[in-house]
Amino acid sequence: MKTNVMESLFADLDRNGPIPLYYQVEQRLEKAILDGQIPAGARLENEVALGERLNLSRPTIRRAIQDLVDKGLLVRRRGIGTQVVHGRVTRGVELTSLFDDLAKGEKVPTTVLLSYAVEKANDTVADRLGVQLGSPVLHIKRLRIADGVPVAVLENWLPEQFLDITEHDLGELGLYEILRGRGVTIRVAKQKIGARTSNTAEAGLLDTDRGTALLTMERAAFDNAGVGIEYGSHYYRPDLYSFEVTLVEK
Amino acid sequence: MKTNVMESLFADLDRNGPIPLYYQVEQRLEKAILDGQIPAGARLENEVALGERLNLSRPTIRRAIQDLVDKGLLVRRRGIGTQVVHGRVTRGVELTSLFDDLAKGEKVPTTVLLSYAVEKANDTVADRLGVQLGSPVLHIKRLRIADGVPVAVLENWLPEQFLDITEHDLGELGLYEILRGRGVTIRVAKQKIGARTSNTAEAGLLDTDRGTALLTMERAAFDNAGVGIEYGSHYYRPDLYSFEVTLVEK
DNA sequence: TTTGTCAAATTGTTCGTACAATATGACACC
DNA sequence: GGTGTCATATTGTACGAACAATTTGACAAA
Numbered sequence: 001m002k003t004n005v006m007e008s009l010f011a012d013l014d015r016n017g018p019i020p021l022y023y024q025v026e027q028r029l030e031k032a033i034l035d036g037q038i039p040a041g042a043r044l045e046n047e048v049a050l051g052e053r054l055n056l057s058r059p060t061i062r063r064a065i066q067d068l069v070d071k072g073l074l075v076r077r078r079g080i081g082t083q084v085v086h087g088r089v090t091r092g093v094e095l096t097s098l099f100d101d102l103a104k105g106e107k108v109p110t111t112v113l114l115s116y117a118v119e120k121a122n123d124t125v126a127d128r129l130g131v132q133l134g135s136p137v138l139h140i141k142r143l144r145i146a147d148g149v150p151v152a153v154l155e156n157w158l159p160e161q162f163l164d165i166t167e168h169d170l171g172e173l174g175l176y177e178i179l180r181g182r183g184v185t186i187r188v189a190k191q192k193i194g195a196r197t198s199n200t201a202e203a204g205l206l207d208t209d210r211g212t213a214l215l216t217m218e219r220a221a222f223d224n225a226g227v228g229i230e231y232g233s234h235y236y237r238p239d240l241y242s243f244e245v246t247l248v249e250k
Numbered sequence: 251m252k253t254n255v256m257e258s259l260f261a262d263l264d265r266n267g268p269i270p271l272y273y274q275v276e277q278r279l280e281k282a283i284l285d286g287q288i289p290a291g292a293r294l295e296n297e298v299a300l301g302e303r304l305n306l307s308r309p310t311i312r313r314a315i316q317d318l319v320d321k322g323l324l325v326r327r328r329g330i331g332t333q334v335v336h337g338r339v340t341r342g343v344e345l346t347s348l349f350d351d352l353a354k355g356e357k358v359p360t361t362v363l364l365s366y367a368v369e370k371a372n373d374t375v376a377d378r379l380g381v382q383l384g385s386p387v388l389h390i391k392r393l394r395i396a397d398g399v400p401v402a403v404l405e406n407w408l409p410e411q412f413l414d415i416t417e418h419d420l421g422e423l424g425l426y427e428i429l430r431g432r433g434v435t436i437r438v439a440k441q442k443i444g445a446r447t448s449n450t451a452e453a454g455l456l457d458t459d460r461g462t463a464l465l466t467m468e469r470a471a472f473d474n475a476g477v478g479i480e481y482g483s484h485y486y487r488p489d490l491y492s493f494e495v496t497l498v499e500k
Numbered sequence: 501t502t503t504g505t506c507a508a509a510t511t512g513t514t515c516g517t518a519c520a521a522t523a524t525g526a527c528a529c530c
Numbered sequence: 531g532g533t534g535t536c537a538t539a540t541t542g543t544a545c546g547a548a549c550a551a552t553t554t555g556a557c558a559a560a
Contacts, residue, residue, distance in 0.1 A: 194492035213463030242444035329553035
């Protein structure tokens with residue numbers, strides 16, 4: 001039975017296309033696990049046998065499995081084998097924006113642009129983005145709404161190369177979507193998650209009472225050359241949003 | 251000059267000992283980066299040359315570099331090379347407890363055990379730990395204090411195998427330290443971070459006013475066999491504690 | 501000047517192979 | 531019955547090799 005699942009899963013790998021073989025295997029395995037086709041606690045076939053059956057070398061199979069171990073979906077023990085982790089399997093926090101998160105669920109995200117201006121970078125912004133103090137940066141502030149309910153206030157600063165992003169763009173799309181559309185790939189992000197009490201203005205924007213708790217997040221994002229792309233300081237309604245993280249010890 | 255740094259760094263690898271070669275290289279490289287010996291933005295030698303100089307194969311070198319890329323310390327681009335990331339390099343959140351976090355800083359952590367009891371697992375606990383509903387679990391509640399100031403209230407549930415942890419242990423050591431001492435290795439943890447408003451009792455414990463914001467964290471931790479080790483529901487004083495996460499897109 | 505092409509440099513993917521380390525279960529031995 | 535030993539299964543580490551993909555810079559061509 002397990003054999004059938006595997007066979008069907010890995011039936012037709014594209015050996016000539018641009019997508020790496022290990023990645024194709026990884027994706028299908030991940031889907032099978034998240035869909036429950038391979039149940040929690042189930043043991044996978046050993047690496048060598050898998051390789052033989054799929055006509056792939058052991059390193060290729062290992063790479064696919066290792067990536068899923070790093071994601072916290074699989075667990076392996078020398079001498080024993082590889083298993084799907086017990087416990088509810090959830091996708092961890094990935095490098096996506098709130099807009100993406102909401103769009104992935106059933107919510108309909110909309111955005112109100114609260115302010116839009118080109119400013120000179122202050123100490124904090126210059127430090128986080130790695131740009132010169134006083135250099136021009138785009139400063140935007142948006143209210144994110146899901147199904148008509150305000151969820152978060154997002155404040156972002158972007159370096160000089162993005163000054164041409166228009167107000168219209170920001171009303172239509174999420175910031176990360178705009179960046180992707182311009183060919184920018186975010187590779188590393190450093191986040192700091194905390195909480196504080198809201199003041200009157202903040203509570204007003206989120207349609208709650210002054211003095212209620214806010215979930216806060218600061219993020220600095222960098223592309224694959226290590227250049228600062230975006231610095232954000234956001235606050236969320238904690239009854240509507242939270243952060244999930246999966247940590248894996250290496 | 252760069253050459254000298256490298257030479258001295260990788261001078262004597264232990265080729266017979268139990269520590270993998272890639273790990274020895276990784277550790278030394280990481281230290282050199284964190285210490286600033288290799289400055290932000292500096293370019294590393296290419297993989298092949300590094301391998302030749304250290305008498306290691308390219309896969310071994312690659313493994314070491316890849317691990318540091320995954321940690322967000324290095325960045326590499328095909329056709330270009332490998333660089334130390336720009337921006338402040340900070341260690342990300344690791345699989346440690348608040349106790350460890352505080353002990354690593356200059357703070358002196360102490361603990362007050364608020365309650366200690368063996369209970370039957372309710373729905374939530376049974377689900378998160380993957381144990382039978384109604385099976386015995388150890389339920390503890392602790393107040394964590396740093397330098398005399400209360401920082402967090404920690405509530406944990408542990409499965410049957412840990413019922414023999416004593417009240418005395420919990421006063422002396424952090425929970426994760428106790429677990430490590432028993433040979434338990436935590437491999438995967440799923441955390442959910444949020445916020446809420448405190449009630450009178452909670453505010454009293456943390457020496458703040460009722461109605462101030464709390465930072466909350468739920469965590470389920472599993473060992474390398476995927477067995478549930480610990481489920482915790484914690485709240486923190488947000489002016490004294492926050493979570494830092496480094497995300498790396500693969 | 502601009503554009504296209506090509507070579508060089510570097511990381512990315514994939515294969516094959518060998519041996520080491522660890523957990524399990526079977527079996528012999530005391 | 532208990533205990534140690536050994537074979538087996540499986541993942542972990544390490545090597546070597548080849549070719550692909552991408553970026554840069556140099557150079558030629560329009």
